Amino acid sequence: MIELRPLHPVFAAEMSGVDLRNPSSRDLLEAIDAAMDQYAVLVIRDQQIDDDQQLAFAMGLGPLEDTPAVVDAHLNRLKHREMVDISNLEVDGSILAADDRRRMFNLGNRLWHSDSSFKATPAKYSMLHARLVPPEGGETEFADMRAAWDALPEAMQRKIEPLVCDHSLIYSRALLGFEAFTEQERINFAPVPQRLVRRHQGSGRKSIYLSSHIGTIHGWPRPEALCLIRDLTEHATQREFVYSHRWQVDDLVIWDNRCTMHRARPFDDHRFKRDMRRLTLRDRAPTLEQPVS
Numbered sequence: 042m043i044e045l046r047p048l049h050p051v052f053a054a055e056m057s058g059v060d061l062r063n064p065s066s067r068d069l070l071e072a073i074d075a076a077m078d079q080y081a082v083l084v085i086r087d088q089q090i091d092d093d094q095q096l097a098f099a100m101g102l103g104p105l106e107d108t109p110a111v112v113d114a115h116l117n118r119l120k121h122r123e124m125v126d127i128s129n130l131e132v133d134g135s136i137l138a139a140d141d142r143r144r145m146f147n148l149g150n151r152l153w154h155s156d157s158s159f160k161a162t163p164a165k166y167s168m169l170h171a172r173l174v175p176p177e178g179g180e181t182e183f184a185d186m187r188a189a190w191d192a193l194p195e196a197m198q199r200k201i202e203p204l205v206c207d208h209s210l211i212y213s214r215a216l217l218g219f220e221a222f223t224e225q226e227r228i229n230f231a232p233v234p235q236r237l238v239r240r241h242q243g244s245g246r247k248s249i250y251l252s253s254h255i256g257t258i259h260g261w262p263r264p265e266a267l268c269l270i271r272d273l274t275e276h277a278t279q280r281e282f283v284y285s286h287r288w289q290v291d292d293l294v295i296w297d298n299r300c301t302m303h304r305a306r307p308f309d310d311h312r313f314k315r316d317m318r319r320l321t322l323r324d325r326a327p328t329l330e331q332p333v334s
């Protein structure tokens with residue numbers, strides 16, 4: 042029997058009583074969508090699935106992103122090109138060298154972000170499956186952007202509601218001092234516009250669409266834009282809006298990028314292996330083409 046247990050006062054729940062090794066029934070997929078609409082982060086433990094089974098399950102939920110934005114894609118360790126390698130591992134399974142460009146680039150996941158907000162049509166759900174986890178650290182934190190919107194003073198809500206931001210991977214990596222992009226990557230990662238406030242389709246609630254990928258607000262001087270984005274990010278990631286997930290092997294966590302942010306926490310990544318694999322569902326359209334009110 043499918044059961045739901047809340048993990049946090051404002052969002053996030055654990056779903057139990059499901060086995061994702063076999064093709065999922067319509068009923069299960071609908072139960073997951075309904076739980077996602079309400080909780081935005083869903084933890085499903087003890088799922089011994091391989092890449093093929095994770096892919097089959099994800100495809101049941103909706104259309105996938107098929108070209109993950111990574112650097113050095115020719116060094117992909119995984120067999121499905123839709124699958125994003127969230128690990129500190131080399132193609133042969135050893136730990137990446139400290140100065141490896143992929144490691145530098147992946148450190149961007151430590152910043153609060155929403156997956157693929159730098160793509161014209163951004164991400165809907167992401168699902169991350171844990172294959173190897175370090176003994177300590179390496180948690181993933183999630184923050185609820187609907188609760189953050191609800192808690193904003195009305196004057197601030199009015200001020201930010203019409204704003205449009207530019208998002209790019211180049212902006213988020215610049216925050217960490219990573220600027221080693223090739224000419225082709227600069228073209229691939231050119232900024233895209235997204236609404237700062239959106240209405241979450243599943244719950245009808247408004248949500249702040251924040252991400253470390255934001256580099257400016259249309260019509261604003263950049264320093265002023267980045268001050269506002271920083272204030273909003275501090276507001277939205279206060280502990281009361283945050284659920285921290287402590288990983289166990291075979292956890293599958295699904296989150297809704299339309300109304301949450303997340304970030305990775307550090308661990309001793311020179312000594313321990315952390316192997317996680319992500320699939321990402323596409324949203325239905327660019328946010329500017331989605332109704333806000």
Ligand code: OGA
Binds near residue numbers: 180181182303317319
């Ligand atoms: C991701 C991500 C965080 C983590 O998979 O999109 O940001 O904790 N992961 O690995």
Ligand code: MN
Binds near residue numbers: 150154155156
């Ligand atoms: Mn991410």
